[in-house]
Amino acid sequence: MSRHPAPEELLLDYAAGTLPDGPALAVALHVALDPDSRRMVDRLNAVGGALIEREAEAALDEAALDSVLARLDGVAVEPRAQAPVRPPGFDWAPAPLVPHLRPGMGWRRILGMFDEIRLDLPGSFHRVSLLRLEPGHGLPQHKHAGYEYTVCLQGGYTDETGNYGVGDFAVGPGEHRHEPIADPGEPCIALIVVEKPIVLTGPWGRFFNPLVKRGLI
């Protein structure tokens, strides 16, 4: 059971399909790792199913069925879905992350402080990254202009709001400054989805904010 589940309203938006891609990926990873949230999403999907079943039928002529039937000759019934194959080095990746990984994707060291893999979600308004922190290491103190979503995927980290382990979810307008530090043990890996470029508030800020604004780091 997760100590920090995603808020239920966010699970509702996820089940309703109204979240933008970045936050939707963050929730998908949380849901894959957290049985309680998974059950809540199952229930919300059942609400969707029940609402569809209650729906009155919209007019749809037989020609619509005929054209789909004609297409089926060229469409195979696919074998049962198998567990996804993870590229080497990504054994920790929850299933919904796997389609976003490319062979040869590697960690990039940033500011000598942490490692990053920037994920490419075409058309996304969010910056979506995997971050890796060595135990005892932290991210530079920062705050956010917009919403930030974090899911812990390996290890754990601690900041002013608490301690986060695998599957834990954090969301919030980053008005308060925070400075996550990786817990002892394995390196901490997290997916971070940020609405707008973050603003560094510590002594490093003066140097790095111009780079942040240009999307270089």
Next chain:
Amino acid sequence: MLSADEAADLIEAIALRQDRVAFAALFRHFAPRVKAFVMRGGTDADTAQEVAQEALVMVWRKAASFDRTRASAATWLYTIARNKRIDLLRRSARPIDTEDWLAVYAPEAEDADKSVLAGQTYTRVKELLVGLSEDQLVVIQKAFFEDKTHTVIAEELKLPLGTVKSRIRLALGRLREALEKDET
């Protein structure tokens, strides 16, 4: 009408023997409902029909991955239609079908509590929806069907955002409590 068991049988018939008669029966039941569901979001009839047709083609493709112990047919169809709606409405260069990553539960992530039968959850959810107050049902319906943010819902209902959020929370809380009581 099509019962939940009948619908599940039809999907399994597609998986087992590419049964086109079963597909046609599923199509006749669900395609008009999916179309109506998508039109509620303000989508024009032609696009909504395309979503419905594409969703049913996806049902054909993915039939072998349907697991009646995990989700009722209507629930499964809902998730497929939702994902198709996302893909078709955005129409951006998406290299990955939403179906392939959003809400896909890895077969490896078997739930220990699978004994909670999905069919029961679905039947109970249907009953619970009837028991919700009109206020609560409206916000849930809008959140699901109309593809709107809570802020837009608040504007439409001429309610403060906080009120919409607390109604959604209340409705979700009622659903969760009732289902958890059943499951223990």
